[in-house]
Amino acid sequence: MKALVSYMLKDYLRSYLYVPPVSLFCLWTFVAYTYVPNPVFSSYAVSCAVLYFVTAWLTITLVNREDATQLHITAVHARSFISVFLSKVIGVLIMISFLIMLAVLYPIWIGAFHRSVTMWDVLIAITAHFLISFLGVAVSLYFTKIWSRKTLSTWLLLVLILVISLVKGGIVEFLPRGFSFVTWVFPPSFAIMDVLSQDTITANAQLLFTFIHILGYASLLTVTFLVLVRKKRMRQKFS
Template identity: 30%
Template sequence: MKALISYYFLDYMRSFRFVPPLTIYLVTLIANYTYKSNHILSSTAVTAIYLFLLMTWFTLSFFHSEDPNQQNLTILHAKSRAKIFLSKYITMGLCVIVLSACSIIYPVVFGMFEENLSVPKLIIGFLNHFFLGILSVSMAALFTRNIVNNTGIGWLGACFALVISIASAGFSNTLPHMLRFIVWILPPIPSLMSLMERNDVPYIASTVGLVYLWIVGYTVVLVLIFFWMQQKGYRDLS
C-alpha cells in the first residue's frame, strides 16, 4: 500500500495537474487575509469552503492523471482494484491534511488574526478544513471516469454537486414541506458554516462534534458507493 501511495503521489507531481488548483487555492488563501481584521473561526470557515471547492479539482485531476491503460497495468501488478482505489483515497487524504495545516499555519505565522490566538479555535479551524476536504474528495470520486464515462459530464456533475451542497440552506425554505427532507440528505455544510459565525467556543465545541460525525458518516457512505459502483461497472465490462 505504501508503495502504491508513493507511486500515485509521484505520478501526480510529474503530471503538473496539481498546479492550477493549488495556485488558485494559495491565491484565495492570501487574498482572504489581505486585511488583518480577521476572526479565527469565521476566517478559517471561509478558507475551508475554498478548500472544499478546490479539492474537487484536485481529486478529478488526480484520479485522471493515470491513463486507463496504465491504470489497468497497475491493477494487474497490485492484484486488487480495491487496493488501487484505497491508495488513491489515502493519497488525497494526505493532501487534505497538508493543505489544512498550511491554511492554519499561514495566518498564524504572519499574524493575520486580530484576536489573541486560541488553541481550541485553531483546532476547530483545522478540523473544518480537514473534514470538508475529505468530504469533497469522496464526492468528486463519484464523478471520475471510473464511474462516469464522459469526462465532461463528470466535471459538470461535480460542479453541480458542489453548488447544491453549499446552497442547500438557501433553497430549503422554498421547497414544499413534503420535499424538505431532501436537504437532510445533502452534506451539512451550511450547518457547519452557521456554527462558525458564533464566537462562543464552549457552545461550538459541544455542538460541532455532531456535525463532524455527520460529515464522516456521509463521507463513508459516499466511499462505499464508489467502491460498489466501480466494481459493478468492472463486472459489467468483463
C-alpha cells in the same frame, strides 16, 4: 498500500496537474489575508468553502490521471482495483493536508485575526477543513471518468452539487413546507459552515454529532464507491 500511495503521488506530481488548483488556493490564501484584522471562524469558513472546490479539482485530476490501460496494469500489480482507488483517495488527502496547514496556520503566523487564537480554535479549524476536504473527495469520486467520459457536463454537475450543498440551509427556507427532505441527499458541507458561523465554538454533544455525521457520510460515500468499482470490474471481467 504505502508503496502504492507513494507511486500514485509521484505519478501525479510528475504530471503537474496539481499546479493550477494548488496555486489557486495558495494565491487565494495570501490575498484573502492582505487586509487585517479578520474574524477567526468566519475566515476559516471561507477557506473551508474554497478548499471544498479545490479538493474536488485535485480528486478528479488525480483519479483520472491513469488511462484505462495504465489503470489495469497498476491494478494487476496491486492485485486489487479497490486498493488502487483507495490509494488514490489517501493520496488526495495527503496532498490536502498541506493545504489545510497553510489555511489554518498562515493567518495565525501573520497575526491576521482580531483576537488571539487558542489551541481549541486551531483544533476546530483543522477538523473542519479536514472533514470538508474528505467530503469533497468522497463526492468527487462519483464524477471521475470511471463513470462518465463527458468531461464538461460532469464538471458542471459536480460544481452545481457542491454549491447547493454549501448553501442548502438557505435553500430550505424557500422550499414549501414539508419539502425540506429533498436537500437531505446533498453532502452536509453546510453543517460545517453553520458551525464556523459562530464567534465562539464550545465542545458539546451537538458539535460532536455534527462532526461524526459528516465523517460518517463521507466514509459511507467512499466505501460505496469502492464497492461499486469492484462490482463494475467483476462485470467487465466476466462479460
